[in-house]
Amino acid sequence: MRALTWHGRHDVRVETVPDPEIVNPRDCILKITSTAICGSDLHLYDGYIPTLRAGDVLGHEFMGEVVEVGSKSTLKKGQRVVVPFTISCGDCFFCKKQQFSACDNSNPAETSDASETLMGHAMGAAFGYAHLTGGYAGGQAEYVRVPFSDVGPIVIPDQLEDEKVLFLSDILPTGWMAAENADIEPGDTVAVWGCGPVGLFAIQSAFIMGAHRVIAIDHYPRRLQLAKQMGADVLDYREVEVLEALKEMTGGIGPDAVIDCVGMESHGMAIDNIVDTVKAHTFLATERPHALRQAIIACRKGGRVSIPGVYGGFADKFPLGQVMEKGLTIKTGQTHMQRYLKPLLELIREDKVDTTFLISHREPLEKAAEMYRHWHDEQDTYTKIVLKPEMAKPRTEARQPELATA
């Protein structure tokens, strides 16, 4: 089959690899119909995630048709399913507590040592995301093997097209949990750093959960435009002093909750960020947490900090004193996907959540390597890329999202 494989920093290729096979009774094999490139794939592309190996198949946002099932899979051939990016067994202490991303069993014994050393405990597994999280091949491919297929995948009704439900695989539940972790109360103002796909879904989710106002922070005009389209007030951090602006906009109180949808590779030219960039490139640091620092400083006393952004290790100059003195609550974690799939599928069916507005490009899988480059270099234009293995010919004209008038 054809698959997108990683070979080094900024080096991904579409090449021919063996087809996956059923290995365990609870497995299934999917024929991929749609797969997307995630913002967190850029962390892999940029070489920020250790334990990725040359030849690994990437991709953790995918859906498709069941073409093969193991003896204990509950799926049937021909069903259309979306697969959550985390792999969960459904049987361990954590899965039973609905903390699915903390699954104790999905990460194979051979690959869980590293994270046990690094994090203190073995991490749960995920698709296409390095050997720290299990080393399972991803879904930017024609086919994928899905372990514990009786627990993860959600069956999609025929009338819902791929694009409406594809993002159940990661970014929609992740944005949703980000808002949930912000414990939004009536009258709340919520500030969201980063208007990438997760940020945009967090904004949408915050409004659904009753936020009075959402303020979105980014510097890409198109992304800010999409945030505005979702009903947020927007701040371009290149144009305004974010901390002062947030304070002024909230009557001196500060946002009740802040959401860091940026993660370890924060942009911007603030002094701390330049230092972090230098350190990260010389392996003295693993993160560039500028956005998180700013969010913590901005947050009101007694407020909530939600961190869906991905971090991998030790953040330098973390403002712990500010967290303590202001009495902030921090909630974070990889998304407990299986908690949210059913309720969010319902919201999609009822048209209460818009899942297609951020898609800017639909391309064949063959063009995946090129798309990674664009996704990395042109974040303003490329707001979300969907890859279709079946799509025969590359499209030259990219469809832009329709923007509301400002």
Place this chain on the structure above:
Amino acid sequence: MARTPEPPVETVAVEYEEILIIPGEATEIEGSDTGSRAKRRRPSSGVERGGSSNRALIGLGLAAATAGAAFFFARKAGENQNGHYTGPRISDAPDHVLRGKAKEQSANNQDGRALVGRTVTIGKPRQELYAVWREFTRFPEFMDNVRQIEKLDDTRSRWTIEAPMGATVQVVTRIVEDVPGETIAWVSEPESQIETDGRVEFADAPPGRGTYVRLLLRYKPPAGALGRAVAKVMQREPNVQARRDLRRFKQLMETGEIPVNASPSGRKSESPTEARI
């Protein structure tokens, strides 16, 4: 009171935290079969001989003092024939995590460090876990180096253990302690190609949490090329090895299968049906 007749030539003990090599040293065991902990005194010459690193190894060797080691040596000395275990129980703090004063006291108590493996929690009742373990025949499913187990009778089984370069060694083990739902301990019979012993303990976790399972494995290869080679393999990453075995047991018991990342990659050497490490 018992004395081991001869110094072990080379002891490689596998447990969760460290590997033990005791270069030819005499060992003295004081033990009692009435429930008190076995004690062992090491001649001081053993300590004097080594430098600090050697001493560390010997210090680790002291780990052989209790737990599995207790009955291992006791058996050799012809004691504790009833196989009664006198070392630390699962409810004790594992000796390798003790520090400072606690360690001192522990050392005073036992004249050495306990050989205690790591513990995992498995979300199943201990009777069920015990029953699977007692069968022995499923070991190859979750133990890395065990290729095959053949039951000879109710307490004895023949193990085929993988050795380097495709070779295998045969070990016949006998269950020396068997408390249903609590403990199974086994030792190798004299005809075995390597000496090994192990024990697994099951204890109730807090309500609703299943069972704490603690595993101890040790290998004592004979002199000679094959023995050394096996020792080397066992020794390479003993803590990793045993940790993985226990983790796989947990996975098998909780999910009914052992997760494996076998899947396609761009690496020509790999098969999509084999684990990629």
